[in-house]
Amino acid sequence: MKIGIIGIGLIGGSMSKDLKKILPDAEIFGFDHNPEHLKTALELNLIDHVGDDSMIEEADIIFLAIPVDAAVNALPDLLGKVKDDGLIIDAGSTKSLICSSVSGHAKRRNFLACHPIAGTEFSGPTAAIDGLYDGKTNIICEVEKTAFKLQEKALDLFAKMGMRIRYMNPEAHDKHIAYVSHLSHISSFMLGKTVIEKEKNERDIFDMAGSGFESTVRLAKSSPDMWTPIFEQNKLNVIETLEEYIQNLQAFKDKLLNNDMEGIYQEMEDTNKIKEILKGIPLNKI
Template sequence: MKVAIVGIGLIGGSMALDLKSAMDNVKIVGIDKNEQNLKKAKELQLIDEVATLKDLKTVQVVIISVPVDVSIKVLAQVLDHIGENTLVLDTGSTKEKICESVKNHSKRRNYLAAHPIAGTEFSGPEAAIAQLYQNKTMIVCEVEKTAFKLQEIAFDIFQRLGMRIRYMDPHSHDKHIAYVSHLSHISAFMLGKTVLDKEKNEKDIFDLAGSGFASTVRLAKSSPAMWSPIFKQNKENVLETLTEYIQNLNEFKNLMEQDDFEKLFEEMKNTNHIKKVLNGIN
């Protein structure tokens, strides 16, 4: 099988590693506007060859893993260049706008809207890691709009990568992911900003920050080039989640101002239920 990966970073590069490990006779070609990324990806043996959009007629699968603002433009271009029996996947964190953008494309049946719930705070080809997708969830949207024989190819790939499948419509996906992913990144970025604004001595931050701070602010190391377009595309849902989050922060602040630490204890105790929820996922 010949697979083209458009965007050789953490997501695309990790998928290349796992495809090579999980499948026999797979050839990975890379497409990226950043020539340094392509060079590094080849050095790391993430890809076998460099390709262009014009080469897509000869591949069986195309995986698009670029920032969501770029993916809308790239998806249409990819669909214009592929063969009749080529499967196209994207891996973006927003689904409603990209699905809408190709709803009338003549090769809409070749496209499967997908979102792997996997990643780290790092980016670029060097960030690629093996087994990133093992035991992770792949969200699939509008599966009924993809040709059945191409669905089978996609699900075989997901199974080989060790992924669970969850079906959602694009609107529900974007609404739910705003709570469990997008809000987490905003919180991390703003916590990092708050500390940097107030703690002018960087050595104090380094010396005093414990593992709790490090784990909470970890996502603030994520690429703004990737996350700013996500917030823009999912603006309505993100604003809704932010409003509710700010209300909870204000309630916490009010309870402290009122010295109502008994109620504060109960709020935190009730929130401990999140441990059971996450243990059910892991």
């Protein structure tokens, strides 16, 4: 079996690690716009070979793990090249544009639109880890548009990686993910920005920051290359979440200004509900 991994960073590299375990006989070919990443991926044994165009045509599976703007650009061409029973799986954090980019494609059935909800704030092949996908949710969109045998093939791999599958249409995916992922990143980036701006003397941050700050600001370490196109593609949903978030912050500030401490207490107590919600989520593995 020949597998191509396009984008051999955290997501692609971790996928490769899992695939090597599940399919020990598979040959894995890596693609990346950064030659250093390919070199590192070979050294780390994430891939067996550097891929070329002819490999795409022979590939049984192509795993596309590049920023979502590049994915939208690359997918129609790639899909045109795969063999009849070849399968392309993507891993983008937005799903509407990627699905519409191939909606009328002659080989649409060779593509499975996925979003494995897994990752860390790090990037590049050195960030790849074993078992990244174990216990994580994989959102599959428009599953009915993928050939049944190829669905089966993908689901078998995902099951072996320990992923739970949820089916959703691309629009619902993009709307919900704006709340639970995209907004978290912006709230974290802007928290980091606010504190950095204020504390010109970094020593003060160093001295007073605790694990609470670290946790809340962790996502502000994320890659702008990955996140700029996500925000661009999911702009309208993200703006809506941002407006609601800003309104809630504003209301909290107004309560403080008005000495409405009962209201402040209530807001926090109501939101403590998040404990129960998070309890059931298998998030703590990374």
